[in-house]
Amino acid sequence: MLLIQYLDVLGKRRVGVLEEDGAVRALEGYASTYELARDAIAGGAGLATLAREAARGAWERYADLEAEGRVLAPLDHPDPAHCYVTGTGLTHLGSADTRDAMHKKIGGDVAQLSDSMKMFRLGVEGGKPEAGTAGVQPEWFYKGDGSVVRAGGQDLPMPAFALDGGEEPEIAGLYVIGPDGQPHRVGFALGNEFSDHVTERQNYLYLAHSKLRSCGVGPALLVGELPAHVAGSSRIRAEDGRVRWAKPFVSGEQNMSHTVANLEHHHFKYGLFRRPGDVHVHFFGTATLSFADNVRVLPGETFEIEVAGFGPALRNRLVLDEDLGVARVSAL
Numbered sequence: 001m002l003l004i005q006y007l008d009v010l011g012k013r014r015v016g017v018l019e020e021d022g023a024v025r026a027l028e029g030y031a032s033t034y035e036l037a038r039d040a041i042a043g044g045a046g047l048a049t050l051a052r053e054a055a056r057g058a059w060e061r062y063a064d065l066e067a068e069g070r071v072l073a074p075l076d077h078p079d080p081a082h083c084y085v086t087g088t089g090l091t092h093l094g095s096a097d098t099r100d101a102m103h104k105k106i107g108g109d110v111a112q113l114s115d116s117m118k119m120f121r122l123g124v125e126g127g128k129p130e131a132g133t134a135g136v137q138p139e140w141f142y143k144g145d146g147s148v149v150r151a152g153g154q155d156l157p158m159p160a161f162a163l164d165g166g167e168e169p170e171i172a173g174l175y176v177i178g179p180d181g182q183p184h185r186v187g188f189a190l191g192n193e194f195s196d197h198v199t200e201r202q203n204y205l206y207l208a209h210s211k212l213r214s215c216g217v218g219p220a221l222l223v224g225e226l227p228a229h230v231a232g233s234s235r236i237r238a239e240d241g242r243v244r245w246a247k248p249f250v251s252g253e254q255n256m257s258h259t260v261a262n263l264e265h266h267h268f269k270y271g272l273f274r275r276p277g278d279v280h281v282h283f284f285g286t287a288t289l290s291f292a293d294n295v296r297v298l299p300g301e302t303f304e305i306e307v308a309g310f311g312p313a314l315r316n317r318l319v320l321d322e323d324l325g326v327a328r329v330s331a332l
Contacts, residue, residue: 001048002220002311003187005033005072006065008058013072017055018062018220018311026057033075033221034279037176037186047186048223062312066153066219073151074189074221075174077279083146084273085215087170087193087283088138088266089207090120091127091258092251116204120257127258134269135262138285141211143193149281152219156194156303156316159213160323163198166291168283169234169305171226171251172217173264175280183268183280187223190232190305190314192216193283197291216303217281220311228254232307236290239300249288260284 002018013031016024030036036054040047065071077083110118122136129135150156158165172191175183193215200210230252236245253259267273267282290297297303299320306313 001051001223003033003036003051003074003223004062004065004218004220004311005074005076006060007070007072008060014057015051016057016060017051022062024060024062024065025055026060027051027054028056029054032078033186034077034176037075037184041176041178041184051223066312069153071152071219073149074218075176075186075279075281076149077146077277080146082275082277083149083279083281085143085145085148085281086267087141087143087211087285088258088263089141089285090116090123090139091256091263091285092287093124093255093257123257127256127262128253129259129262131261134265135258137266138258138263139207140266141207143211143213143215143283146279146281148214150214150216150316152216152312152314152316154216154316155319156192156214156216157319157321158194158299159321162196162213164196164291165213165297165318166195166197166289166295167234167236167297167303167305168193168195168286168289169232169249170283170286171230171307173260173280173282173284174217174221175282177274177276177278177280179276181271181274181276183264183274185264187221188226188310189218189221190216190307190310191281191283192303192305192314192316193286194303197289215281215283216305216314216316218314222310226252226260227309228252230255230307232305232310234288234290235304235306236295236297237302237304244301245290245293245295247288247290247293249286251284251286255287256284
């Protein structure tokens with residue numbers, strides 16, 4: 001099942017089931033996926049079951065919602081400060097060629113490897129533990145709160161001080177924390193874990209700075225388990241609509257050095273991330289990005305990420321934020 005959040009013709013928030021033909025059926029009694037998830041948690045019912053029972057509202061066409069800018073991110077919190085946006089890196093093996101080259105690169109003397117390659121090697125060796133046990137920790141980073149999330153069709157802002165604005169096509173897990181502190185996965189969505197790769201390349205200790213950016217999520221939420229093999233396409237479109245760069249990318253545990261359960265464990269093991277009522281958007285990583293092919297995305301160009309089975313493509317246009325100069329702090 002695919003769920004989306006959107007605004008109806010009167011500007012009211014709605015949740016809808018997205019059908020294969022592009023039709024959207026509104027859920028009666030729900031203005032957000034967050035409300036739906038909390039009811040599912042409280043009632044012990046499956047999210048898909050609850051959604052199908054409520055799918056009695058008006059029909060709309062997704063194409064109309066997209067054209068009129070009425071699509072919202074597939075999950076959010078009424079207070080953006082109660083939504084954590086985080087992610088993990090060095091988790092994906094990439095294509096067969098990339099995978100073979102990477103294994104050769106990490107196969108020698110550990111002492112000669114960079115810190116990043118040591119981390120990647122740890123994941124290959126211990127990122128897929130037996131069910132119910134913890135494997136090695138992945139690289140982890142914080143992107144921001146819910147205010148950094150951009151829905152499909154919305155502009156993706158790059159700070160004026162940024163050295164680069166590049167896409168990272170990924171799958172994101174979407175979660176709501178229950179009243180007892182138990183994390184509940186609502187589903188999965190396409191994500192563009194937008195980063196500043198030039199800043200990160202200066203020194204890997206700048207990773208934290210490079211990740212504090214906006215990101216794209218959606219448009220649809222896939223209810224259920226993540227397929228073992230996810231294959232999609234990442235594209236950069238010039239302002240005139242032509243494809244300037246394109247490359248396939250893969251995800252899913254078949255293409256990862258960690259299990260989803262292991263990545264989830266090492267995020268939610270912290271009490272801070274089990275606060276009742278909070279929402280979490282967690283990116284699982286990628287091995288494909290245009291920056292690796294020396295592509296510099298320009299303001300006005302559009303990121304486009306698409307995966308069969310995840311609904312419509314995620315499209316976000318890159319824009320440059322206003323230069324606010326040097327941040328100043330006033331003493332009280």
